[in-house]
Amino acid sequence: MFKQLFQHVPQAPTRPQKPAPSASFDVANLFEGPIQTQASQEQTLALDEKLRQAYFWIVNQAIISPHYDIEYQDGPSTEFRFGDSKSAVRLPSDQSYSSFVLLPLLTFALRRRCLLVGGPGRGKTASAVLMGLLAGYSLKEVRRGIQKGQPQMTISDLLGNPLPADLVAAQSMDAIRIAWRQWLGMRVKIIDEYNRIPTRTQSALLTVLADNYAEILDQVYECPEAAWFLTANDDEGGGTYQVIEALRDRIDVVVKALHFNSRFLKDLLTRIEEGIRPEEVMPRQIVFKQTEIDQMESTIRAVQLPEGLRRRIEFFCSQFEFLEGAGEQLEYKTKDTARVGGQDVAQLSQAATGTDRLKDLGVQTRNGLSVRALLTALSYVKAMAFFRGSDTVDLQDIRQILPFTLHDRLVMNPEAPFFEASENACLRSDKISWLRRLFDLSCAEYDRLNLDHDDPVGAMRAELDKGLEGLSQSEVETRLVRIEQLLRDWTKGRKLYGHLYDDILNLKYLHQRYSNYLRWLKTR
Numbered sequence: 001m002f003k004q005l006f007q008h009v010p011q012a013p014t015r016p017q018k019p020a021p022s023a024s025f026d027v028a029n030l031f032e033g034p035i036q037t038q039a040s041q042e043q044t045l046a047l048d049e050k051l052r053q054a055y056f057w058i059v060n061q062a063i064i065s066p067h068y069d070i071e072y073q074d075g076p077s078t079e080f081r082f083g084d085s086k087s088a089v090r091l092p093s094d095q096s097y098s099s100f101v102l103l104p105l106l107t108f109a110l111r112r113r114c115l116l117v118g119g120p121g122r123g124k125t126a127s128a129v130l131m132g133l134l135a136g137y138s139l140k141e142v143r144r145g146i147q148k149g150q151p152q153m154t155i156s157d158l159l160g161n162p163l164p165a166d167l168v169a170a171q172s173m174d175a176i177r178i179a180w181r182q183w184l185g186m187r188v189k190i191i192d193e194y195n196r197i198p199t200r201t202q203s204a205l206l207t208v209l210a211d212n213y214a215e216i217l218d219q220v221y222e223c224p225e226a227a228w229f230l231t232a233n234d235d236e237g238g239g240t241y242q243v244i245e246a247l248r249d250r251i252d253v254v255v256k257a258l259h260f261n262s263r264f265l266k267d268l269l270t271r272i273e274e275g276i277r278p279e280e281v282m283p284r285q286i287v288f289k290q291t292e293i294d295q296m297e298s299t300i301r302a303v304q305l306p307e308g309l310r311r312r313i314e315f316f317c318s319q320f321e322f323l324e325g326a327g328e329q330l331e332y333k334t335k336d337t338a339r340v341g342g343q344d345v346a347q348l349s350q351a352a353t354g355t356d357r358l359k360d361l362g363v364q365t366r367n368g369l370s371v372r373a374l375l376t377a378l379s380y381v382k383a384m385a386f387f388r389g390s391d392t393v394d395l396q397d398i399r400q401i402l403p404f405t406l407h408d409r410l411v412m413n414p415e416a417p418f419f420e421a422s423e424n425a426c427l428r429s430d431k432i433s434w435l436r437r438l439f440d441l442s443c444a445e446y447d448r449l450n451l452d453h454d455d456p457v458g459a460m461r462a463e464l465d466k467g468l469e470g471l472s473q474s475e476v477e478t479r480l481v482r483i484e485q486l487l488r489d490w491t492k493g494r495k496l497y498g499h500l501y502d503d504i505l506n507l508k509y510l511h512q513r514y515s516n517y518l519r520w521l522k523t524r
Contacts, residue, residue, distance in 0.1 A: 007283045008061075014052040015095055015389050047296045048389050051109060054286040055387075058130055059101045062278035063123050064267055067258045068096040069432075070400045072388075095388075099432075103255040103404055104131055104229060106383040108188070109296050112376070113209060113228040113250060115194075115408075118257025120233060125192055126279065127257075128229035132188040133282045135227075136289065142190070145183040149196035151240045155204045158197075159184065159214045160221075173218045180221045184214055187226045187290065194230040194247075196240040206247045252376040254407040256432075296386075303382040304392045308452055313377070313398060315451065315499055316442040319361040320410065321368025322498040323348055330505065335367050346413050355495050357417050359445075361438055362498045364418050366411040373409040380405050395443075403435035410435065445499075456486055457503045460510055468517045476518045483511045 059065055074094035081088055100116075100123075107114035108131045116124040125146070132142035147158060160180040170176045183189060189208075191197075197205065208214050209228060214221040230251065232243075271277070288296070325348045326338040335345050345366045357363050384397040414428045427434035451458075460483065468476075487507055490500070 007281050009053050009057055009283045009285055014049060014056055047292060047299060048386055050286060050288070050292075051105060051296070051387055052389075054134055055097070055101060055105055057283060057286055058105075058127075059098055062130055062282075063101055063127055064260065064264045065098040065100050065123075065258065066261050066264065067098050067100070068092060069099050069258070070097040070102060072096050072396050072400070098258075099404065100127065100255055100257055102387070103253050104128070106380055106387060106401075107131075107229070107253060108134060108227045109293070109300060109386070110252075110379055110383050111187075111225050111227045111293070111297060112252040112379065113230070115251045115254045116229060116231045116257060117234070117254060122257035122260070124231040124257050125190070128188075128190045128192075128231065129279050130282070131227060131229055132186070132190065133279060134286065134288055135186075135188045135293070136287050137186065137188065139279055141186075142188070145186050145188075146190045146192055147183060149191065149193040149240075151196060151198060153197050153201050155201050155216070158201055158204055159208075159216055162217055162219075176217050176219065178216050178219045178221070180214065184208065184221055184223050187224055187293070189226050189228050191228070191230045193232060195232045195234075195243050199241055199244060202241070202244050202247050206244070206250065209247065210250045248408060249370075249372065251408060253380060253404045255404065300379075300383050300386045302391070303385050305378065305382065306392065309393055309395060309398060311451065311455070311458065312395070312443060312446055313402075315446045316402075316439055317369050317374065318499040318502040319438075319442060320365045320498060322362055322496075322501040324496060325349075325351055330501075330508070333501070335365075339367065346415055349413065350415070355497060360497055361441060364413055364416045364434075364438065366413050369406070369409060373406060376409075377402055377405040399436060399439055402439055403432045406435050407431055410438075457506050461506065464510055464513060468513070471517070473518065473521050476514050476521065480511060480514050480518070483507050483514070 071090060071092040072094035073092060077093040078091045079088055104114050104116070104127055116127060118124055129139070129142050129146075132145065133139065137145070158181070160178050163177045163179060166176045191205070194202075194205070204214070208223060212223045212225070214223065321334045321336065323335045323338055323345065324333055326335065326341075326343070326345075327333045338345050338348055349363055380401050381393055381398050384401045385391070385393045388394075388397070412428070412431065412434065418424055419428055424437075427437065446452075460479070463479065487504065490504070
């Protein structure tokens with residue numbers, strides 16, 4: 001009986017949606033591509049519901065995680081404050097989620113790379129095993145596929161060995177066959193305690209994780225697209241061996257295993273008394289076929305990100321790279337210039353004058369955001385919207401997911417004046433809340449500047465995006481004058497912050513495009 005209870009998946013919708021209006025027949029639809037059957041359309045639409053069913057089964061039956069730290073609001077929410085520090089407790093007014101279960105699921109759907117961090121015995125490996133079971137593997141296959149990090153692990157232990165007979169008889173490297181490890185072909189890959197792997201072996205792991213192939217003695221094994229789950233006991237990547245920077249940078253999202261709530265001890269007792277292990281009783285109806293995983297990833301990519309929300313992300317990202325004292329030429333006034341040059345970014349930032357160090361969000365970080373970090377953030381934001389049953393990203397999706405994707409990408413500057421305020425001191429250790437606060441402060445400044453309605457650089461970019469073909473010489477000259485006039489206006493007492501720095505570079509780019517086109521017009 002208890003086994004049946006553990007395997008129960010409710011039939012009611014996990015997140016009821018308004019029914020979509022039925023589309024009337026249009027003969028033009030016949031020319032838009034292959035006709036989908038009703039069954040295939042329903043299957044596509046049900047993938048988000050199936051993913052939510054998997055989430056609720058895991059969070060209610062498998063991984064005991066009553067922590068709803070990804071909070072959504074649908075109108076006013078009730079709030080209480082406790083203790084001398086007046087710690088806030090908000091009761092979400094919309095369906096909310098546990099990050100420790102949700103983020104691995106989104107990683108599974110996107111086939112990206114997730115790092116699970118927490119002390120021993122908190123369910124990191126168990127969560128990763130469940131992701132392997134969701135992909136259709138047996139429990140035996142998943143357990144045998146786990147690569148357990150240990151100080152003696154060699155490249156051969158990780159990837160495979162050349163066949164001894166070939167090593168003796170081969171006349172060339174091409175004739176040497178490799179006995180590849182079976183885990184390389186799996187669509188869910190698990191690396192347990194990856195920070196205990198020797199540095200040289202980490203480099204081999206990086207090739208598989210980043211480029212999707214393994215190489216031994218010039219022999220190459222092409223790996224399939226896979227979701228990766230790595231575990232570590234601490235937040236800084238330290239361990240028996242320090243994790244190499246390139247490997248750490250390839251991790252897309254970091255999730256912390258939160259503490260066990262003692263009120264749920266009864267659930268553990270039931271499992272002991274009934275001899276039930278959740279990983280052994282996963283319901284078949286929440287297991288995904290390979291075709292469903294492919295379709296799910298394709299559907300996530302098609303989720304729309306409205307232009308207004310994209311602008312808010314752009315504005316947020318523009319805050320962090322600028323460092324006025326790092327270089328002389330405008331393009332080199334960045335934290336990356338200082339880092340590559342061996343300079344202390346925090347010290348250079350402290351020496352900067354002319355800006356409000358409390359208002360300047362860039363002062364709180366030691367680096368800016370890479371292209372890889374932005375691609376990851378956009379992918380997970382779309383996946384969050386898909387999981388909630390929407391084909392369009394919402395501002396709350398960005399606010400809730402962005403901190404997890406930037407956890408290891410934005411390096412905190414704990415010496416910034418912002419953290420000296422007593423109410424902000426705790427954010428030095430709570431990086432998720434700090435990153436969410438950064439986004440909130442960025443949105444507040446975005447609203448203060450009224451950039452939704454007064455964005456001259458955005459308007460000029462939109463003009464250029466329409467193309468240069470057909471523009472007259474007089475129109476090009478007019479646009480050049482407008483660019484120069486805007487730059488001239490900004491020189492009058494306007495302090496230089498990161499978002500303004502990016503806008504100035506954009507205007508320089510526009511000026512160069514129009515200047516080149518004008519030169520071509522004059523020589524026709």
